[in-house]
């Protein structure tokens with residue numbers, strides 16, 4: 225899969241595009257949580273967003289899964305159950 229530009233990522237967040245769920249994750253620098261692109265929470269200011277390619281990366285940076293979009297419960301492969 226081709227590398228997404230920050231523009232594409234930001235647009236995905238602004239449009240809450242579910243297509244990008246599981247492709248990348250993001251957080252607002254000031255927040256404690258990271259989100260999926262389709263998260264219903266308010267979109268952070270563009271310059272305050274940090275992007276992650278994996279959830280492991282987000283967690284390693286000290287962020288927790290968002291309680292609204294629950295990235296930790298996201299299943300990219302419906303045949304695979306994580307819970």
Ligand SMILES: [Zn+2]
Pocket residue numbers: 258259260263264265290291292293294
């Ligand atoms: Zn969220």
